[in-house]
Amino acid sequence: MISYGHHRYPGRLFVVEGTDGSGKSTQLSLLYQWLKSEGYSVFFSEWNSSPLVKDTTRRAKKRRLFTPTTFSLLHATDFADRTERNIIPPLKAGAIVLADRYIYTAFARDVARGCDRGWVREVYKFAVKPTAAFFFRAPLDVAIERIASARPELKFYEAGMDMEWADDEEESFKIFQGKILEEYDHMVAEFGLTVVDATQQIRAQQSQMRDIVSRHLKEKLKEKVVLAT
Amino acid sequence: MKFYGTALPGVEIEPYPGKLIVIEGTDGVGRSTHVLILRNWLESAGYAVLDTGMTRSVLAGRGIKDARAGHTLGRLTTQLYYATDFADRLENQMLPALRAGFIVLTDRYIYSAIARAVVRGADPDWVRAIYGLALVPDAVFYLRVRSAEELARRVLASGRGFDYWESGMDLGLGNDYYDSFIAYQKLLLKEFDRMSGEYGFKVVDASRPVRRVAGMLRRAISRVIEDEPATGGLAIVKPVSSATVKEASSTVSLEKAKLA
Helix, strand or coil, rough: CCCCCCCCCCCCCEEEEEECCCCCCHHHHHHHHHHHHHCCEEEEEECCCCCHHHHHHHHHHHCCCHHHHHHHHEEEEEHHHHHHHHHHHHHCCCCEEEEEEEHHHHHHHHHHHCCCCCHHHHHHCCCCCCCCEEECCCCCHHHHHHHHHHHHCCCCCCHHHHHCCCCCCCHHHHHHHHHHHHHHHHHHHHHCCCEEEEEHHHHHHHHHHHHHHHHHHHHHHHHHHHHCC | CCCCCCCCCCCCCCCCCCEEEEEEECCCCCCHHHHHHHHHHHHCCCCCEEEEEECCCHHHHHHHHHHHHHHCCCHHHHHHHHHHHHHHHHHHHHHHHHHCCEECCCCCCCCHHHHHHHCCCCCHHHHHHHHCCECCEEEEEEHHHHHHHHHHHHHCCCCCCCCCCCCCCHHHCCHHHHHHHHHHHHHHHHHHHHHHHCCCCCECCCCCCHHHHHHHHHHHHHHHHHCCCCCCCCCCCCCCCCCHHHHHHHHHHHHHHHHH
């Protein structure tokens, strides 16, 4: 089994991370459009997208079957399917893979739910290390405000209601998001995440992203030239 | 209560009155036969028994079975799906039963999962780290046969014939089910032998007649049960039905519900 940091593929993997409401998906789709228009072969991969695991996850959420451990493991299962189907093959083929949420989401959420930091990292050791990971950092009150206005109702696990931190969903959600943000902040140095200030203008954030992404694409071209000579 | 690695989050670490007894072994050694014999024996003696086994979780059992039927799971995905199934059964079946003083008989535990994963190229440390969430059992009986050929004869004698997964057909080790079964089971046997010392298996020679093996298991399990502290819940002397098991697990979910 090849582990994190040891994968060597010709493709490039860019991931976006951040709390709900940080605007990361908007940024990723803008990046996607741009790369497409530049003529790259781009592959999109989302969190919770494995068709094999989806039914189990949906049922477990509905019937509230999860403990922090099984929540973590089932999401890891989903992620493994995603890695084996949608991430490694396009990377091998030399494509650009864009991932909306990656292992850092699991690290943040699962540790916020009380899972052991070391254990969760061990579980995801098979993951491919991204070429660059962008962490869209929004202050807690901004993120909560954005979510509250975008969604009529918070879901049980989304609000962290399984943890019994608070009786009220909104209160629970705030506590949960606070813990998640704290974990993300820890990971910036640990995994070398690129922090993007998510309170900036959308275009400003996008240009920061494109700047970094294009540097990695140039590198790739250089490699090709070297190989050709 | 002792875990192989880090304890499960949100689980109170306290001594429990029950006993966790594992019956391990490769395919066709007679594990389920012995679990059944032991269950009957223990229940007639007045002990409450919960028996469990792989893919029997409420959470992930169905998903795994569906995926296996379609042969569509990748290797990493399979290992993690099994780990999810295991964790769900540990937290929602085994632990509640152990706390309620049951004898938990489990047909396979983490060792089969580890062996299957390692044989398929998973990093042995990775699999062990994941299963660090497992409770260290009170006893592990490893039903061992001498050769893969003997397993093949047993599988045939049972009338089941060779199964795709038991034959390790996904590994491409042989051209037909028989060759593949032999090659695959050999690898598994080797992996089990490797784990035997590491995890302190009590090795049982399963090549002997069922009656002899059953007698040996009974004697060994009596000893495990007897060093029970006086305060334990093993003295329940009433007929036990599966309803009691459900009661035990629902007590825990009730507690959770109350807190919610």
